[in-house]
Amino acid sequence: MSAPDRTDRHPALAAADPEIASLVAAEEQLQADTLRLIPSENYVSQAVLEASGTVLQNKYSEGYPGKRYYEGQQNIDQVEAIAADRARALFGVDHANVQPYSGSPANLAVYLAFLKPGDTVLGMSLPMGGHLTHGWGVSATGTWFRGVGYGVRRDTGRVDLDEVRDLALAERPKLIFCGGTAVPRVIDFAGFAEIAREVGAVLVADIAHIAGLVAGGAHPSPVPHADVVSTTTHKTLRGPRGAMLMCREEHARAIDRAVFPGLQGGPHNQTTAAIAVALREAATPEFGGYAHQVVANARALGEQLAARGFDLVSGGTDNHLLLIDLTGRDVPGKVAAKALDRAGIVVNYNTVPYDPRKPFDPSGIRIGTPSLTSRGIPESEMAAVAEWIDRVVTAARTGDEETVTKVRAEVKALMDAYPAPGLPLG
Numbered sequence: 001m002s003a004p005d006r007t008d009r010h011p012a013l014a015a016a017d018p019e020i021a022s023l024v025a026a027e028e029q030l031q032a033d034t035l036r037l038i039p040s041e042n043y044v045s046q047a048v049l050e051a052s053g054t055v056l057q058n059k060y061s062e063g064y065p066g067k068r069y070y071e072g073q074q075n076i077d078q079v080e081a082i083a084a085d086r087a088r089a090l091f092g093v094d095h096a097n098v099q100p101y102s103g104s105p106a107n108l109a110v111y112l113a114f115l116k117p118g119d120t121v122l123g124m125s126l127p128m129g130g131h132l133t134h135g136w137g138v139s140a141t142g143t144w145f146r147g148v149g150y151g152v153r154r155d156t157g158r159v160d161l162d163e164v165r166d167l168a169l170a171e172r173p174k175l176i177f178c179g180g181t182a183v184p185r186v187i188d189f190a191g192f193a194e195i196a197r198e199v200g201a202v203l204v205a206d207i208a209h210i211a212g213l214v215a216g217g218a219h220p221s222p223v224p225h226a227d228v229v230s231t232t233t234h235k236t237l238r239g240p241r242g243a244m245l246m247c248r249e250e251h252a253r254a255i256d257r258a259v260f261p262g263l264q265g266g267p268h269n270q271t272t273a274a275i276a277v278a279l280r281e282a283a284t285p286e287f288g289g290y291a292h293q294v295v296a297n298a299r300a301l302g303e304q305l306a307a308r309g310f311d312l313v314s315g316g317t318d319n320h321l322l323l324i325d326l327t328g329r330d331v332p333g334k335v336a337a338k339a340l341d342r343a344g345i346v347v348n349y350n351t352v353p354y355d356p357r358k359p360f361d362p363s364g365i366r367i368g369t370p371s372l373t374s375r376g377i378p379e380s381e382m383a384a385v386a387e388w389i390d391r392v393v394t395a396a397r398t399g400d401e402e403t404v405t406k407v408r409a410e411v412k413a414l415m416d417a418y419p420a421p422g423l424p425l426g
């Protein structure tokens with residue numbers, strides 16, 4: 001069977017700009033054929049894809065529903081109100097702002113809402129699993145504000161709330177972030193809230209990675225505990241590239257003013273529509289099943305990897321992601337990641353806590369199950385996935401490209417058996 005011509009899916013684009021059309025087609029093919037294990041990525045539904053490619057993008061809508069600086073908002077106001085309503089209902093919050101362009105600007109808006117330049121923020125440090133925007137030095141949040149970082153314990157790989165409390169009492173932050181980008185364990189939102197109360201800080205739960213798990217009931221919700229909940233919409237929540245800020249009523253005005261006019265201009269209405277669609281999908285029982293399967297798959301994959309001698313940070317996972325320390329395998333993270341990529345397994349190299357290597361050449365790789373679960377791949381296949389990773393990591397050390405090529409064919413066969421959403425040609 002010959003490969004389908006994917007440029008047929010975008011005929012106007014193919015006619016107007018064959019160069020870009022063929023790159024989009026090649027990317028569709030790549031996403032169809034590879035085992036995508038980057039934990040911040042996913043496959044959105046065809047409905048979300050369609051909503052994000054609509055004429056809503058032609059409209060300017062600075063302001064909020066009913067309070068715009070441009071006329072002609074008859075439809076846009078309804079789209080944004082529906083998106084915000086669905087966010088409130090799904091997460092059980094008083095207020096939701098669906099306009100942040102992405103997770104990083106959403107977090108910056110939180111600083112703008114509560115802090116003055118030079119004020120102190122306490123967040124998980126980047127090499128321990130936190131995000132740049134939690135006060136790390138190279139980020140605006142670490143240059144305009146005074147960032148103080150907490151980590152995980154060397155022996156457990158987990159956050160130690162006693163350490164966080166000691167730091168908070170010593171440094172007196174105005175803002176505390178919990179959550180991160182490489183945190184394989186449940187976040188104790190109640191514990192963080194207690195510390196924030198003790199020092200009079202605003203607690204932000206950044207659930208960018210786990211929002212879909214929270215929505216689907218597969219991770220505890222931060223909503224009863226955090227003052228502000230920040231999330232992207234494109235990771236486990238399986239929506240378009242975007243973000244939301246949710247909060248109690250008392251902070252609603254500060255958050256809204258920080259997003260617009262504080263930080264942003266016109267909202268991306270096509271994205272707002274796609275967020276609304278994703279939130280509708282996330283409210284279904286099927287999505288709850290998806291969220292639980294993401295965790296079950298990650299747990300099974302972790303067990304299979306551990307059985308093959310892989311060293312998992314914190315010993316395993318409670319959520320969708322696994323952080324693998326490759327020190328014992330004698331392969332740097334980047335070398336392993338590149339070999340896996342050649343084998344059709346897409347991961348990212350990542351620092352591990354207390355990493356002796358440099359951030360651009362660290363000791364670990366980070367993997368996750370949101371994308372493969374969206375393809376419907378079940379736990380029973382995790383043994384095969386762990387075996388591929390094992391073979392390729394070993395091959396990366398010995399320079400055995402033959403094994404890499406063999407694994408690539410095996411990966412492709414599994415991908416063909418589980419077509420990805422949004423890629424109807426398989």
Ligand SMILES: *Cc1c(COP(=O)(O)O)cnc(C)c1O
Nearest residue numbers: 102103104131180181206208209
């Ligand atoms: C991904 C992520 C962000 C930033 O999202 P972008 O959309 O990439 O700007 C913020 N915080 C956490 C914890 C993240 O994982």
